[in-house]
Amino acid sequence: MTASKTPPRVALLVETSTGWGRRLARGVYDYGNQNGRWQLWIEALGPDRPPRLPRGWRGDGIIARVSSRSMARHLHATGLPTVNVSGRRFASFPFPQVTTDLEAAGRLSADFLMDLGLRHFAYHIVQSPIHMKRHRRAFADAVEAAGFRCDLYRSPGDALEAESSSERAELRRWLGRLSKPVGILCGHGSQLAIHSGRWVIDACRNVGLHVPEDVAVLSGDDDDLLSEVCHPPMSGVAVASEHIGQQAAAMLHRLMSGKPTPEGPVLLKPSGVIPRQSTDVVSVDDPHLATAIRFIRDHAHEQIQVMDVVKVVPLSRRSLEYRFVQALDRTPGAEIRRVRLARAKRLLADSDFTVGAVATAAGFGSAEYLSQVFRTDVGVTPSCFRSEMRSPIAQAPRRPRR
Known part of the structure; x- marks a missing residue:
């Protein structure tokens, strides 16, 4: 009788104090x-203590958020297969990498804030590692391509300096100078993005600015506890960290088995935005239009039609459609479809609902209609979209194990 194979021993070096890490x-x-x-x-760790392998640990592979050159050097010296889940890349230590598509995250954030009807935008970040420029640049490029400008505020080198009284005063002055209403994207990376968003919300309160009426705040990441306990609760980008963990494990499995891995980093797009009160604003001057937009956001999943929207405002259908096109460059029907599609994308990426169940929950009514909209607007079927969001390793070019 053949003895059973010993299970692989794998070290997971990430900060477990964050929603992203968990x-x-x-x-x-x-x-x-x-x-x-x-x-x-795996060890219970916060961001103040970088994770390291315990002395004498013997294992078969490592998954790590490689955050510094010294950490990369330490992991490389082990000689063990290693997968990097950080956005940072080290040319001298080219570990296979699975991480967030920062450019897609930046564009998604810009689209979300612009869809609120905002016309003024800003980006706030605590610390500025070089890889974060891709996130900031993608956000600014998307905003500028639509004809708007993006202001930037970069806090000092670390969180302690950002907490200082002089830095808080400077942040308040910056917020006061911005044209209102404004949408602010707060960095990326679980801990920094959440801190950045909370500091912006606190500073707004201290200078008498209302969130979200004057300042809509969007965090570049989400934490189901810390985002909820903000006042008001803070919207966040739904980074695909659980899928990053699954794909990193699949890549490490290939490495430990001597199989080829993808060339270059495997980038996973965020599944959408988790909206909360910090961005619950309709930034249009027309009060009837604002009522119609809010009704669509609140009821799109209920299979409403354009005439249901017309009933909540004292306007004819033709007049309402004209005002939509003038303000948002899309019709009420297109807005209903956009809101439903965003919900369907998140459900496909983050849940195991069948396509039919996703169609019902998003307001499309049938899997056939959802598939038709996906083919037209996204270019793929709902099932293909789900596969692309969850299994990029299976589709990426391979490189041999060196």
């Missing part, structure tokens, strides 16, 4: 549990 760890655990019940080494 979701990523869940993804790694789920993959390992389904593929030989991996033995995971």
